[in-house]
Amino acid sequence: MSDNFADRLLEAIARKGSPVCVGLDPAFDKLPDELKTLPPERAFVEFCSAVIEAVANVVPAVKPQIAYFERYGHAGVAAYEQVVHLARQAGLIVIGDVKRNDIGSTAAEYAAGHLGIADGPDAITINGYLGADGIAPFLDVAKANGKGVFVLVRTSNPSAGAIQDFADGSGRKFYEHMAQQVAALGEQPGLVGQQGYSCLGAVVGATWPGEAKALRQIMPRQLFLVPGYGAQGATAKDCAASFKSGGVGAIVNASRSVLYAFRDKAHAGTNWRDAIGQAAKVFAQDIRSAVNH
Amino acid sequence: MSDNFADRLLEAIARKGSPVCVGLDPAFDKLPDELKTLPPERAFVEFCSAVIEAVANVVPAVKPQIAYFERYGHAGVAAYEQVVHLARQAGLIVIGDVKRNDIGSTAAEYAAGHLGIADGPDAITINGYLGADGIAPFLDVAKANGKGVFVLVRTSNPSAGAIQDFADGSGRKFYEHMAQQVAALGEQPGLVGQQGYSCLGAVVGATWPGEAKALRQIMPRQLFLVPGYGAQGATAKDCAASFKSGGVGAIVNASRSVLYAFRDKAHAGTNWRDAIGQAAKVFAQDIRSAVNH
Numbered sequence: 001m002s003d004n005f006a007d008r009l010l011e012a013i014a015r016k017g018s019p020v021c022v023g024l025d026p027a028f029d030k031l032p033d034e035l036k037t038l039p040p041e042r043a044f045v046e047f048c049s050a051v052i053e054a055v056a057n058v059v060p061a062v063k064p065q066i067a068y069f070e071r072y073g074h075a076g077v078a079a080y081e082q083v084v085h086l087a088r089q090a091g092l093i094v095i096g097d098v099k100r101n102d103i104g105s106t107a108a109e110y111a112a113g114h115l116g117i118a119d120g121p122d123a124i125t126i127n128g129y130l131g132a133d134g135i136a137p138f139l140d141v142a143k144a145n146g147k148g149v150f151v152l153v154r155t156s157n158p159s160a161g162a163i164q165d166f167a168d169g170s171g172r173k174f175y176e177h178m179a180q181q182v183a184a185l186g187e188q189p190g191l192v193g194q195q196g197y198s199c200l201g202a203v204v205g206a207t208w209p210g211e212a213k214a215l216r217q218i219m220p221r222q223l224f225l226v227p228g229y230g231a232q233g234a235t236a237k238d239c240a241a242s243f244k245s246g247g248v249g250a251i252v253n254a255s256r257s258v259l260y261a262f263r264d265k266a267h268a269g270t271n272w273r274d275a276i277g278q279a280a281k282v283f284a285q286d287i288r289s290a291v292n293h
Numbered sequence: 294m295s296d297n298f299a300d301r302l303l304e305a306i307a308r309k310g311s312p313v314c315v316g317l318d319p320a321f322d323k324l325p326d327e328l329k330t331l332p333p334e335r336a337f338v339e340f341c342s343a344v345i346e347a348v349a350n351v352v353p354a355v356k357p358q359i360a361y362f363e364r365y366g367h368a369g370v371a372a373y374e375q376v377v378h379l380a381r382q383a384g385l386i387v388i389g390d391v392k393r394n395d396i397g398s399t400a401a402e403y404a405a406g407h408l409g410i411a412d413g414p415d416a417i418t419i420n421g422y423l424g425a426d427g428i429a430p431f432l433d434v435a436k437a438n439g440k441g442v443f444v445l446v447r448t449s450n451p452s453a454g455a456i457q458d459f460a461d462g463s464g465r466k467f468y469e470h471m472a473q474q475v476a477a478l479g480e481q482p483g484l485v486g487q488q489g490y491s492c493l494g495a496v497v498g499a500t501w502p503g504e505a506k507a508l509r510q511i512m513p514r515q516l517f518l519v520p521g522y523g524a525q526g527a528t529a530k531d532c533a534a535s536f537k538s539g540g541v542g543a544i545v546n547a548s549r550s551v552l553y554a555f556r557d558k559a560h561a562g563t564n565w566r567d568a569i570g571q572a573a574k575v576f577a578q579d580i581r582s583a584v585n586h
Contacts, residue, residue: 025399067399071406074371081366099394101420103450103525106318106360113364127394129422129445131452152422157396159424166470169462177459232396 004193005123005148006201006223012060012093013251018284019243019291021095021225022055023255024048024064024083030260032272040072041079048083051259052090054277058284061093063225063253064121084121095225096121099152100138101130108137115141115149123148125203125225128178135185139200143190148199148223151182153215156205156228175211179218186221197223197249206234206252209241216242216249224250230257230283236290247291254283297486298416298441299494299516305353305386306544311577312536312584314388314518315348316548317341317357317376323553325565333365334372341376344552345383347570351577354386356518356546357414377414388518389414392445393431394423401430408434408442416441418496418518421471428478432493436483441492441516444475446508449498449521468504472511479514490516490542499527499545502534509535509542517543523550523576529583540584547576 002008013019026044028036035043052062064087069080087094100110107130114124115138126138128151138149154164154175164175179202186198193199198221204212206228216224224242228234229252242250261279262272270278295301306312319337321329328336345355357380362373380387393403400423407417408431419431421444431442447457447468457468472495479491486492491514497505499521509517517535521527522545535543554572555565563571 027402065395065399065402067393067395067402067406071402073374073406073410074367076406077370078367099420100360101392101394102358102360103448103520106358109320109358109360109364113360113366113369117366127392127420127422129420129456130448130450131454131456133450133452134448155396155423155427157423157426159426161424163422163424163471163474166459166467167461168459174459174467178456181456227396 002194003146005142005146005199006197007193007195008122008146009061009093009148009223009251010195010197010248016058016060018059018288019247019251020059020284020287021061021063021251021253022051022059022258022280023097023227023253024051024062025068025255025259027068030263032262041069041075044069044076044079045082049086050273051276052087052092054273055258055280056090056092058277058280059092061095061251062087063095063097065097065255085119088119093123094121095150096124098124099127100124101127101134103130104133104137107134111137111141115145115147123150123201125150125152127152128182132181132185139185139188139191142199148201150201150203150225151178153179153182153202154204154208154211156207156232156234160205160208176214176218179215182222183219186219192221197221201225203227204242206239206242207232209238212241216244226250226252229287230254236286239287240290240293243291252287258283295487296439298435298439298492299490300486300488301415301439302354302386302441302516302544303488303490303541309351309353311352311581312540312544313352313577313580314354314356314544314546315344315352315551315573316390316520316546317344317355318361318548318552320361323556325555334362334368337362337369337372338375342379343566344569345380345385347566348551348573349383349385351570351573352385354388354544355380356388356390356548358390358548378412381412386416387414388443389417391417392420393417394420394427396423397426397430400427404430404434408438408440416443416494418443418445420445421475425474425478432478432481432484435492441494443494443496443518444471446472446475446495447497447501447504449500449525449527453498453501469507469511472508475515476512479512485514490514494518496520497535499532499535500525502531505534509537519543519545522580523547529579532580533583536584545580551576
């Protein structure tokens with residue numbers, strides 16, 4: 001097996017048959033009642049452990065969102081580390097959604113902490129606002145450890161456009177400029193795997209399918225991490241715009257629509273673990289159909 | 294005393310007489326030898342505690358950089374929390390340099406974790422790439438708790454320009470666009486203090502004095518947090534561009550040039566605590582002279 005992150009992720013997707021990822025965003029208020037007697041950080045480990053077990057046969061990857069853990073300080077971060085460990089033990093690829101960013105010397109510290117440890121996440125998200133010298137330290141550590149990085153290019157939230165659509169005189173948008181930087185950085189020696197994709201990927205929100213199509217052209221070697229499905233409003237068809245023909249090149253994330261499926265009337269009477277497993281299957285099937293269409 | 298963050302910071306600057314801040318960026322390799330026998334997270338608390346003691350009479354604020362702590366996982370984050378606590382106990386304003394960012398619902402988690410706790414930092418830095426709905430949750434929590442937020446506008450690193458100088462057809466730069474968004478968001482009800490400044494400030498690197506002058510016009514109500522002095526190459530004169538006439542409106546940060554002053558030949562024979570205190574005084578004097586010029 002190749003130790004390039006892009007190859008590893010693509011192999012995992014092929015094995016599971018679905019290019020999807022479940023986000024681990026544990027909000028204490030929304031947890032099953034039986035877990036609310038525990039302190040938040042313990043409840044999060046219990047909950048995420050159950051989610052991991054429920055989805056491990058369905059999806060190739062999970063994406064723990066560190067903000068939900070960090071809310072509870074260092075005890076929350078310890079829970080995040082434990083969740084990453086449990087997901088890796090279950091054979092899942094782990095994408096730590098941390099969106100870290102800083103000047104080079106400081107970025108090197110984040111890179112060491114998040115990508116430099118064997119039992120840490122397989123990849124993380126980062127924010128590229130500081131440019132190439134803020135991205136380079138993450139790439140260096142990723143390359144040395146067979147890990148990956150996804151740079152925010154076009155985010156899924158409502159006001160993304162007010163910043164990211166800023167255009168130059170020729171109509172080229174700022175997010176396209178960011179995409180070009182990512183494409184160039186991702187072609188550096190040692191980053192592109194056997195399947196032609198770089199371990200430097202991009203975050204491209206599913207809520208903007210027109211933009212995703214254009215970005216697919218600018219970044220042929222980037223794997224797209226695609227948030228926005230479900231609770232944020234994007235459909236499977238919207239997500240399909242991030243894939244190349246042949247249904248390869250992206251992985252779609254769903255968080256709330258899977259995690260909290262047990263709160264949905266459609267799952268009334270089903271225990272929460274089964275509801276999560278069923279929702280993950282429906283999600284995977286939905287994306288598979290749209291992508292292979 | 295006003296509980297608006299901008300008022301609090303300006304009062305603290307007036308009390309100490311110097312608009313400066315010392316960055317707490319503890320790198321294990323660079324620590325005094327006597328601390329290297331401790332595990333990193335304990336060494337960091339010892340070191341930062343000594344730095345706080347050495348500079349508390351000279352500077353109004355410190356800026357712990359969480360990346361250096363996060364490198365050591367949850368144990369490092371616990372050390373960060375302790376350093377924040379010690380700095381507050383010493384009467385210093387604490388700016389947590391965390392550069393967090395995400396979509397609204399997730400940003401609310403970061404905001405609660407970093408600005409929603411009484412003994413946490415007085416302000417944090419954030420990255421505005423996701424636009425207004427990613428910034429709003431930080432402002433909500435800051436307003437409710439008398440805390441502050443600094444949005445990255447123009448960073449101090451060498452490749453900042455390749456991203457942030459992207460210009461529209463009229464020559465307006467992307468960082469100016471970001472500055473306009475920050476200026477507008479910072480004028481919302483309840484954010485501007487008695488001295489006319491908003492609790493929403495901006496990070497403006499000292500390494501680009503021409504840009505800082507233009508940004509000073511676009512953001513009249515923003516306090517500028519100015520990194521880049523010393524190790525990053527900016528002079529006190531470069532930093533002065535971020536102040537309004539009268540020498541108000543900004544706070545300049547120095548990290549490495551103060552923290553590791555004891556490694557400098559100029560301080561040979563001085564114990565490391567004294568060297569740090571002396572370097573902080575020289576730094577404060579240097580900025581004071583340039584700003585009041």
